[in-house]
Amino acid sequence: MKAGPKAAPSARGLVEGDLPESGPERIIAWIEKFIRTPKGTGARGPMILREWQRELIRGAFAETRPRLALWSLPRGQGKTTLCAALGLYALFSGEEGARIYVVAVDERQARLTFEAAVRMVELNESLSKRVQMFQNRIAYPRTGSLFQVLSATPANLEGLDPSLMLIDEIGVTDRRTYEVAALASGKRETSLTLCIGTPSPEGADSVMYELRKWGLEHPEDASFYFKEYAAPLGCEIDDEEAWAVANPALNDFLWPDAMRALLPPKTREATFRRARLGQWIEGADNSWLQPGQWKAIEQPGGVPDGSDVILGLxxxxSGDSTGLVVCSIGTRPHLDVAGYWSNPGDDEWRVDILDVEDAVRAACRRWRVREVVADPYRWQRSLQVLDREGITVLEHPQSAQRMTPATQSLGEAIANQQVTQSGHPALAEHMTNCRVTEDSRGVRVHKVSRSSRQWIDLSVCSIMAHSRARTHATTKPKRRKVVSFR
Ligand SMILES: Nc1ncnc2c1ncn2[C@@H]1O[C@H](COP(=O)(O)OP(=O)(O)OP(=O)(O)O)[C@@H](O)[C@H]1O
Ligand SMILES: [Mg+2]
Structure with a gap:
């Protein structure tokens, strides 16, 4: 966009020439007339929709006006880009007070879609001179319409009145967010919730799985449009004909050498099938550790008293369990449980916070605790108390940014047997319970499902403690007492 003070947006409507009057053909023609490809193949040139993309649009915006649509596609099929283009169409469609929302699994993902839309507007002056751009929304004053990106916190979503609700990455969107987003619509004669995603690592626990199941079982439901691109089940993983079935963008704006470069063992088979072949992989193949890996590094016995250690808390x-893990500092750290409190299945149960604090103090008497590394969520006060007592506390929020490298590092240390563990049964159980999600940000551990009672807290403690123990083993101790990453 031009620098300097901005002129008021033009109040004149777009010169649409001879676009079809209505229906999906109008959307297709509008996108091809006004949208330019923001990046990658064909960047800056007009966005030419492929025949398969037109079919998806014809299905979701059919004359029967479905209220809900699901497009299931592997990674890299231009989902986010198409989402942005559809959002802009709806913004400029002429509907008075149109509200277009993009919801994604997190702020970062949502911004990707929004930034694609912003770039599209910037690339076409006839669009940019008619809108006002803000940090999280684009306004089209002529019809009082808004295209807005929402971070997927349900509180943010209540009370909306969308004409088009776009949910990018439905595979990893949690149920509550999906429900609040989907239930917001219905106050207009026509509205659509369009869910776009790639089969989810959460498998049958995910919203996307359920929507797909409904779509497969109820082809007669005119209020729901479902289209899936997936390789035939049972195909060989390197069968490139099967790849082409699942990936309509292959050899077009998706590069086959990039897919080849990711074949197992560089990614796990289950991950590749899900993300790149669009297949739903059942079962526990997204376990963090391979069978036997944990056992292979067992070395019975705790960390010797007086050793330099890190504590992970x-x-x-109320809901789950609380763990305290000790990790020795050295070339081959040893992990053991220093405290464990778990909910026996009672709604009223609350962890005894004072007891946990005492366990930290006891550990500090037993070992030379260089640092207590902890997720501060709900434990801020305890951490402060311990800090005042002279214990070094390091806050380690459970953000992807912090957890991903730490998880990767412990995973590799286990695989390469550069760490040992005491054989504590609860710790072994928590390790077995860990599932992983692997995406562009790397690996993160989580429970089998959000509501699962198969806890993983001791694994989280181990990941944090091991990460800090490695840092301490390779760097000089810091003088500062309280360090925070935030
Ligand atoms: N016709 C087209 N439709 C969509 N994207 C296109 C098209 N032509 C070229 N591209 C480019 O292809 C790339 C598609 O990337 P995009 O992020 O939209 O894919 P995605 O399916 O959302 O990927 P991911 O699965 O990683 O989220 C973009 O760089 C886009 O500009
Ligand atoms: Mg995307």
């Missing part, structure tokens, strides 16, 4: 409040 992952505290819960």
């Amino acid at each position: 992952d505290g819960s409040f």
Whole structure:
């Protein structure tokens, strides 16, 4: 966009020439007339929709006006780009007070879609001179319409009145967010919730799985449009004909050498099938550790008294469990459990916070605790108390940015047997319970499902403690007492 003070947006409508009057053909023609490809193949040139993309649009915006649509596609099929283009169409469609929202699994993902839309507007002056751009929304004053990106916190979504609700990455969108987003619509004669995603690592626990199941079982439901691109089940993983079935963008704006470069063992088979072949992989193949890996590094016995150690604390409040893991500092760190409190299945249960604090103090008497590394969520006060007592506390929020490298590092250390563990049964159980999600940000561990009672807290403690123990083993101790990453 031009620098300097901005002129007021033009109040004149777009010169649409001879676009079809209505329906999906109008959307297709509008996108091809006004949208330019923001980046990658064909960048800056007009966005030419492929025949398969037109079919998807014809299905979701059919004359029967479905209220809900699901497009299932592997990674890299231009989902986010198409989402942005559809959002802009709806913004400029002429509908008075149109509200277009993009919801994604997190702020970062949502911004990707929004930034693609912003870039599209910037690339076409006839669009940019008619809108006002803000940090999280684009306004089209002529019809009082808004295209807005929402971070997927349900509180943010209540009370909306969308004409088009776009959910990018439905595979990893949690149920509550999906429900609040989907239930917001229905106050207009026509509205659509369009869910776009790639088969989810959460498998049958995910919203996307359920929507797909409904779509497969109820082809007669005119209020729901479902289209899936997937390789035939049972195909060989390197069968490039099967790849082409699942990836309509292959050899077009998706590069086959990039897919080849990711074949197992560089990614796990289950991950590749899900993300690149669009297949739903059942079962526990997204376990963090391979069978036997944990056992292979067992060395019975705790960490010798007086050793230099890191304590990892992952505290819960009510629902799950609280763990305290000790990790020795050295070339081959040893992991053991220094405290464990778990909910026996009672709604009223609350962890005894004072007891946990005492366990930290006891550990500090037993070992030379260089640092207590902890997720501060709900434990801020305890961490402060311990800090005042002279214990070095390091806050380690459970953000992807912090957890991903730490998870990767412990995973590799286990695989290469550069770490040992005491054989504590609860720790072994938590390790077995860990599932992983692997995406562009790397690996993160989580429970089998959000509501699962198969806890993983001791694994989280181990990941944090091991990460800090490695840092301490290779760097000089810091003088500062309280360090925070935030
Ligand atoms: N016709 C087209 N439709 C969509 N994208 C296109 C098209 N032509 C070229 N591209 C380019 O292809 C790339 C598609 O990337 P995009 O992020 O939209 O894919 P995605 O399916 O959302 O990927 P991911 O699965 O990683 O989220 C972009 O760089 C886009 O500009
Ligand atoms: Mg995307």
